[in-house]
Amino acid sequence: MATGTGKTYTAFQIIYRLWKAGVKKRILFLADRNALIDQTKRGDFRHFKDKMTVVKNRIVDKSYEVYLALYQGLSGTDEAANAYKQFSPDFFDLIIIDECHRGSASEDSAWREILKHFNKATHVGLTATPKETETISNSEYFGDPIYTYSLRQGIDDGFLAPYRVVRVGLNVDHEGWRPDKDKTDKDGNIIEDRIYNRKDYDRTLVIDERTDMVAKKVTEFLKGTDRFSKTIIFCVDIDHAERMRSAIAKQNSDLVRENYKYVMQITGDNDEGKRELDNFINPEERYPVIATTSKLMTTGVDAQTCKVIVLDSNIQSMTEFKQIIGRGTRINEEFGKLYFTILDFRNVTDLFADRAFDGDPVRIKTATEDEDLGDVKEEEEAIVDVEPIDNEGLEWQEPETPYGEDGTGEFIDRDYVKREKVYVNGVDVSVLISREMYFDNNGKPITVSLKDHTKEIIKNQFATLNDFLGKWNDADRKAAIIKELEEQGVLVSALQDAVNKEVDLFDLICHVAYDQPPLTRKERANNVTKRNYFTKYGEEARQVLSALLDKYADEGITTIESTEVLSLHPFDDYGSPVEIIRMFGTKDKYFEAIKELENQLYQSA
Structure with a gap:
């Protein structure tokens, strides 16, 4: 099911019914990031109350019925650290594997051993991005999906936010950059003479002016729309996220002076930033407004009010791309989040044109002799997720698992070695082209x-x-x-x-x-006020209609058509919704008054 359409909520409903009926007595919810466990416990699973526990520090208490656990909390390289073996193989009746395209998805993953240990239980995998590569197959392990719900379906049905794309092309990206003769880096070393391009930037070569230009264009966009729109900037690695945070702070020094949390670096190594993650995704919290990150926020972050996704990383993996886009697809009408904008500095949104973007991946893992691939056709083009070459500024060095064991899902130094970078400045960076794109109901760009x-x-x-x-x-x-x-x-x-x-x-x-001249909502409201048609109603009813007129001027016609508006300020000063409706006599009379108010609003039409 596409990100934001309720996988965890659906899983809760399945578990709760089976648990209450006594069909499944002990349940395990498995994830590979602390954020996913914490979010699930506080959110959809909160109804389990004292029947639920989170396995921490590999300490096992067998008196509970619903367990939430990290793979990392149940297993380790040391046999003594394999806490899952403290449970008998038949202890759990049902296991829910969150983000099942990761973690134990690979057959030779150390974490797959946990699922093998509990092979008598029913296993249910949840993912927005099922993975089918040469070495990993969700279908091989779980079978064909029981239920699917795509991003496009979610947008069409009104559950997910549609998006627009603003693509910004920088001169050094489109034309490449070649250092002048004897050009030195910031440490005084001669820079290798070759043409550098988008693949190099922030991975092996850092151009200060490029970082500053991205920060400047992001700031310009927010100033032109809403400077307090929740924004996630996806960077190449931790070093890039740290520098981008500084660049954004410099461009928004006025707001940073008011509250330094206006922009925060939220990455695996930044403890303060990780502590602010909950505040970032909480619609009630104003700060942080902008988060710079690399991998930590790609998955499982329920950012309901995120209105801007900034892509300044060379994302090649379709799985990762779909997960990132999912950070913006939540709708929250109460806070005015109905669609979101993608600012693309690396042409990553070319992946929207890939036929794999909104479809199920084709199974391509080589079958063993006793496997049946069913209806998979040989002539279908193989769809292979290209994993990022590196992560968080660390080079690949045969990791034991695809994610570190620190509970965040971040890669850790034990499995990777630090990558050297060249830092330069004094480079002319400018915007060559900025193009705004919209997409129709079929996901095709509007030309x-x-x-x-x-x-x-x-x-x-x-x-x-x-x-x-x-x-x-x-x-x-x-x-x-x-x-x-x-x-x-x-x-x-x-x-x-x-x-x-x-x-x-x-x-x-x-x-x-x-081609009719438009009137603003306030102009229409003022025209109604001038006609003084409210005099036919009693004093209290007139006050209510006047307040509704003000609501229309501020928010639009749909707001005043719902009785929910009567629960908001200033209507709560007049009484409860039921009491307000009684001012008009009956509910039918109230809606007649609303209808007449609308007729007055559009009378000039």
Whole structure:
């Protein structure tokens, strides 16, 4: 199931029903990062209360019924550290393996031994990105998926946020960079004479001006939209994330002076940053606003209000790419998170065009004699995930497991050696091209302008202005028309950004599709106030309608169509929702008043 569509919630529902029915008595939830365990315990699994425990420090208490554990907490290189062997093979009836494309996915993984030990239990794997490579196959171990739900389905159904892409091309990326004769690095050493390109930057060659330019463009984007939009910047490694944090802080010195946590480095080696991860993903917490990271935040981070994903890393793995995009796909209407923006500095979004992006991977692992590959066709192109050559500034050196044993999932020094880098400055870095891209309901880039794309969709629905006005005026709830148009592919939030944030969808449609001059919401609200039509209602009802008019001016027509608005300020000053509705007589009378208010708002149309 695509990131953000509720894998853990679904797993909880499965476990709870089987557990309450007595079909499964002891359950183990396995993950490979502390963040996944903590998030699960506090979130969907909280209902298990005192029946649940987290295995820590390899200390086993067999009196519980639901166990949450890290692979790293159950096993180790020392046989005495293999805590899982303290449980008998038939102790657990059900095991849920979170992010099952990692960890024990490989048959020769040390962590696979845990699953083999409990082979009598039912094993359920959860992932947004099933992995099928020459050496790893989720299908081989788990069988064909019981249920799948794609990113595209999630966006179409309104559960996941659609996205737009802004691609920024820098001169040193597109043209490459060759050092002048006898050009030295910051330590005074002569730089090797060759052409450096995107693959080198921040991995083996660091150009200060390039880092500064990325930070500058990210800041410009936020200043043009909302400087407090939660933003994740994916960097090449820890060193790059640290430098990017400094560059962002320099570009936003005014906000950093107010609170240094405006931008934080959240990586495996940064204890303060890791402590701030929960605050970053909490919609109620304002800080941190910007997180610079490399691998720690790619998976399992439920950042509901993340509105900006910045790609400044050479991501080649489709699995990693899909996981990163998943950090932005959550929707949170309460905090205005309805879509997100991807700022791409490395052409990583080319992967959207890969047919593997929104489909199930083809099984390509070589079958043994007693295996049946079913319907996999030989002529299908092999889809191979290219693992990152390095991670966190460390070079590959035959790791025992794909993730370190520190509980974070970060690679650790024991398995890797430090990579040397060359640091240079005094390089001319500029923006060659900046292109904004939108995607339609099928995930294809919109090649015409956003306005033309919207106009085409609307005219297919409503050939003339009168057709649209007839539908609009007849609708009991305008929100239904808005939802219908969004399902057809109208990117409402993006369109408002492109035209005018102060107008509602009615004026956007009339302006974009039928060339009508738009009125802002405040102008429409003022026109209603001037007509003084409220006098037909009692004093209390007039106050409520006036407050609803103000809500419309601030937030739009859909807000006032729901009775939920009556629970918000300032309506709570007038009484409970039930008491407010009684001011109009009955619920039907209240909705008649709302309908008349809408008629007044759009009377000039």
